[in-house]
Amino acid sequence: MPVSGETDDNNENNSITHILSSKTPLFKLKLYIVISILVVFVLLFSFAIFLCFRLNRNARKRKVKHSSGLIPLVSKEIVEIKALDQNVGCFTEEGKMGNVVPKKSREGVSDDASGASDVSADVQNIGWGRWYSMKELEMATRGFAEENVIGEGGYGVVFRGILQDGSVVAVKNLLNNKGQAEKEFSVEVEAIGKVRHKNLVGLVGYCAEGARRMLVYEYVDNGNLEQWLHGDVGPISPLTWDIRMKIAIGTAKGLAYLHEGLEPKVVHRDVKSSNILLDKKWNPKVSDFGLAKLLGSEASYVTTRVMGTFGYVSPEYASTGMLNEGSDVYSFGVLLMEIITGRSPIDYSRPPGEMNLVDWFKGMVASRRGEDLVDPLIEVQPSPRALKRALLVCLRCIDLDANKRPKMGQIVHMLEADDFPFRSEHRLAQERDTIPSSVPISKKIPHPKRVENVDAEKSRWR
Known part of the structure; x- marks a missing residue:
């Protein structure tokens, strides 16, 4: 004989099954079907809200304000050809090869915080810019916040930052992918570290702590x-x-x-x-x-x-x-x-x-x-x-x-040049204008050999 407790459980299960199987006023659908539909709807609605949040965050991250509104986004990117060189971070110049890695000095130029670089290098005194600590750049970019991202690609991510003196800079955080960060850091330091030209982006300084390499540029805002x-x-x-x-x-x-x-x-x-x-x-x-x-x-x-x-x-x-x-x-x-x-x-x-x-x-x-x-x-x-x-x-x-x-x-x-590509005609006109009027017209512009006897000259070509 079944125990009374088991009988009660069976009755309760039958009651729940009966309730779930009962028809509802909503298109006479059974209750368990209505509950399933509501659960699916809630899940879809939650996913839509999450997706909108992600899209808005990406849009805020990518759009940068400027004087006339928003800088337009680029619709597509062109594939880059970036096969790594075998000599990572090295240049051959006047018989020397070596990486350009900052070394701590009395002037404030510092090596990485651990006291040793992750890549062996010929240490050189580069003599430009200034060294920034990781803490300084984190403060400038508010902890490398996503809303401060102004560019990103295979090389790394560029952040907008404000230094303690109020100057605005662009901080490039190089991705340490198979030594590429060390290579690009070395190349940019050696190539344009001391270069100053109004049509070249100025390199303000750098940061090298541990395996991290960062470059600090002047900020260009458009x-x-x-x-x-x-x-x-x-x-x-x-x-x-x-x-x-x-x-x-x-x-x-x-x-x-x-x-x-x-x-x-x-x-x-x-x-x-x-x-x-x-x-x-x-x-x-x-x-x-x-x-x-x-x-x-x-x-x-x-x-x-x-x-x-x-x-x-x-x-x-x-x-x-x-x-x-x-x-x-x-x-x-x-x-x-x-x-x-x-x-x-x-x-x-x-x-x-x-x-x-x-x-x-x-x-x-x-x-x-x-x-x-x-x-x-x-x-x-x-x-x-x-x-x-x-x-x-x-x-x-x-x-x-x-x-x-x-x-x-x-x-x-x-x-x-305003006269390019019509330089020759323009120059000839200038020469004509600068010839003194007192000079006879026949001497102003050189002529071919004069032919005194036209009929005799014609007969030579018959």
């Missing part, structure tokens, strides 16, 4: 060129033709200084729109020297692994690994095409004949459709003379024969 060319800026771009040429000329001046004003010269190796920072007055500053190479005056090139960004890399460097300043010139030519057209160097969303910017650009110029190359978001179109000048500079920069490409200093003159 985003980068890629955002303004390819982000959502509305029906009319704020980058007028004159502003675009100002950006192109400033970038050319910065690269010319690296190539022609320094010894050893610096080859940037990653010239692209996202590495051109802009201030409120649209002055450009070339940034990110993590891939730069030094090239002494006695060397015409340096052989290295191909690194850069797909679409900007010169053909000869991509095929041979032989790098010199001509590679930067080619990349600048692609950048100038990007500035003129508003198109990315590689865009797979376009028709087959327009995916590659260089090929499409050359075809349009050959078909004498140069005016169709101008970015449709430019409200006031450039003059035919100014457009022709810019197009010719582009074509010269991307010449397949690297020896025929102009130097960056020459490119600056080409873009700034």
Whole structure:
């Protein structure tokens, strides 16, 4: 016989089952079905709220305020070619090889907190900037808060920070991925540590504690060129033709200084729109020297692994690994095409004949459709003379024969000169205007040999 306790339990279970199986007024659905629907709805609603929260946080993290509103986001990124060099963090210069790692000194330049670097190095006194402790940079960036992120990529994350003296800086926290942080830290210190130019981002200082490597730059508060060319800026771009040429000329001046004003010269190796920072007055500053190479005056090139960004890399460097300043010139030519057209160097969303910017650009110029190359978001179109000048500079920069490409200093003159590319006619007109009026007309401009007897001369050619 069943025990009375078991009978009570069975009765209770039957009662619960009966209740769950009973029909409800809601479409006469059984109660357990209604409860299941409510549970699913609550879960979906909770997930939607969580997703919205994450999207809003990412949007706050990526958007940066500037004088005219929000800096536009970039719709897509171009794949980077970043194969690591074998000699991590090293340069060969005048027979010396070694990493540039800060060492503690009486002036306040300090090594890592543990007293030893994680990478063996030839310690050098770099003699620039100042050393910042990790605590200082944490305070400046509010603990490297997400809302202070102003850029991120394969190299690491860049934070906006405010130092104790009130100055605003950009702090690049390099990712220590297979020694890449040490390499980029060493490269930037050696390449631009002592460089000061209005069109190059200034390196203020650094931090090296333990395995962490950070670089502190001057803060440039208007985003980068890629955002303004390819982000959502509305029906009319704020980058007028004159502003675009100002950006192109400033970038050319910065690269010319690296190539022609320094010894050893610096080859940037990653010239692209996202590495051109802009201030409120649209002055450009070339940034990110993590891939730069030094090239002494006695060397015409340096052989290295191909690194850069797909679409900007010169053909000869991509095929041979032989790098010199001509590679930067080619990349600048692609950048100038990007500035003129508003198109990315590689865009797979376009028709087959327009995916590659260089090929499409050359075809349009050959078909004498140069005016169709101008970015449709430019409200006031450039003059035919100014457009022709810019197009010719582009074509010269991307010449397949690297020896025929102009130097960056020459490119600056080409873009700034009002008479380019009509220099010869303009110069001839100036010469005519400067010849004294007292000189006979026949002597002002040289003529071919005079022919006294016209009939006799004609008979010679019959």
